[in-house]
Amino acid sequence: MEHYILPDQFLENPSAYDGVYFYDYQTQLECEKSRIVLKDNAFSFLLEGTKQVYNETQAAQIGSQEFIFMRSGNYLMSEKTRNQDQYRSQLIFFDNRFLAEFAIKYPQFHQTKRKQSGLITGTIDTYIGHYLQSVQYLNPQDPLTKKVKLEEILLYLIQNKGLQLPDLFENQQKGQQLKIQQVVHSNLDNNLQVAELAFLCNMSVSTFKRHFEAIYNTSPIKWIQEKRLETAAQKLLQPNLRVNDLYLESGYQSLSSFIQAFRQKFGQTPKQFQNRHLDV
Numbered sequence: 001m002e003h004y005i006l007p008d009q010f011l012e013n014p015s016a017y018d019g020v021y022f023y024d025y026q027t028q029l030e031c032e033k034s035r036i037v038l039k040d041n042a043f044s045f046l047l048e049g050t051k052q053v054y055n056e057t058q059a060a061q062i063g064s065q066e067f068i069f070m071r072s073g074n075y076l077m078s079e080k081t082r083n084q085d086q087y088r089s090q091l092i093f094f095d096n097r098f099l100a101e102f103a104i105k106y107p108q109f110h111q112t113k114r115k116q117s118g119l120i121t122g123t124i125d126t127y128i129g130h131y132l133q134s135v136q137y138l139n140p141q142d143p144l145t146k147k148v149k150l151e152e153i154l155l156y157l158i159q160n161k162g163l164q165l166p167d168l169f170e171n172q173q174k175g176q177q178l179k180i181q182q183v184v185h186s187n188l189d190n191n192l193q194v195a196e197l198a199f200l201c202n203m204s205v206s207t208f209k210r211h212f213e214a215i216y217n218t219s220p221i222k223w224i225q226e227k228r229l230e231t232a233a234q235k236l237l238q239p240n241l242r243v244n245d246l247y248l249e250s251g252y253q254s255l256s257s258f259i260q261a262f263r264q265k266f267g268q269t270p271k272q273f274q275n276r277h278l279d280v
Contacts, residue, residue: 002034005044007093019095020146022135026088028081033192035199040095041168043153044068045124045132049087052078053119056179056200057186060119068126069168072096074202076192090132094150099168109158109165116176122161128153141274176201177215180208186221187226191251193218216226225251229265232258236274243270 008014010023019040033054044051045067052061053068054076062068064082081087103110124132135149157163183200192200197220198208212220228250235241247258262270 002031002036003037004084005037005039007040007091010091018143018146019098020143020150021091021093022138022140022146022149023091024088024136025092026086027079028086031077031079033076033078033196035196036077037174038070038072038075038093040072040093041099042070042094043092044070045090045092045128047088047090047124047132048085049082049089050080053090054187054190054192054196054200055119057182058119059187059190060121062121065124065129067122067124069163071168074199076196076200080213090135092150092153096169098147098150102151103165105151106155106165120163120167122157122163127156127160131156176203176211180211180215184212186222188224188231189249191249225261226265229262232262232270233266235274237269237277239278241274243274246270 001206007017007021007023010025011017011021044062046062046064050061051068052059053070055070055073060068079087081154104124113272131149131153138146138149154163154168157244158165179201187197187200194208195205201208201212209220212223216223217227230245232250235246236243243259244255247255250258252258252261259269262268262273266273268276
């Protein structure tokens with residue numbers, strides 16, 4: 001599985017990185033759940049294609065003419081082209097030092113009634129579209145102009161798109177157990193592997209398993225299987241739902257393996273379970 005550290009992957013001279021970096025990313029290659037380590041915060045303004053992002057507690061998808069903000073951290077990302085065309089995104093990376101300077105410069109935006117967590121998305125309107133055209137002419141060797149252009153889009157998003165300054169800062173460090181609980185509960189429906197869940201927790205697989213078993217007294221695979229079967233049982237209470245519609249989203253590759261696991265847990269097949277409860 002691909003593993004990338006950004007923005008380092010795009011820097012021609014990493015030692016010259018000054019905390020703000022604009023990159024016009026274009027490719028015809030698709031990727032599925034690539035492991036991305038964002039060393040700094042980032043905006044992705046998507047011009048062509050689709051993008052799906054997972055962090056510790058959220059999943060978000062954007063399409064063409066939409067944007068997403070991501071704080072520094074570990075992510076799983078899938079990028080798809082449309083109609084075998086290309087994928088294109090204007091990326092803007094910036095570090096927390098820049099954010100601190102911005103916060104000092106614009107103290108009027110400190111007040112907030114709520115704080116979002118994780119992934120923040122929005123649409124690319126006419127103003128943002130013109131802005132993205134203008135940054136194509138930026139001189140990468142001109143740090144002052146880059147910071148001015150970044151301030152411009154931040155101010156616009158805060159004043160016109162509902163973005164708030166506290167949204168941009170990282171949450172306080174979470175305890176390992178709480179983080180694991182949030183990650184696994186938030187991603188039950190995303191069919192992630194144990195290695196992917198460990199990555200989102202910023203842990204090795206062995207460390208993740210050790211902490212997980214201390215919390216739940218079972219292995220991650222067994223716990224996830226149990227939870228998915230419980231979810232499937234709840235969905236079977238819908239009269240029009242077919243068993244064939246459930247096994248893939250429950251993480252099983254075949255209908256027979258799903259039926260066998262369901263019978264082991266509930267003592268009856270999914271169809272018997274559905275008929276019994278709907279007849280009551």
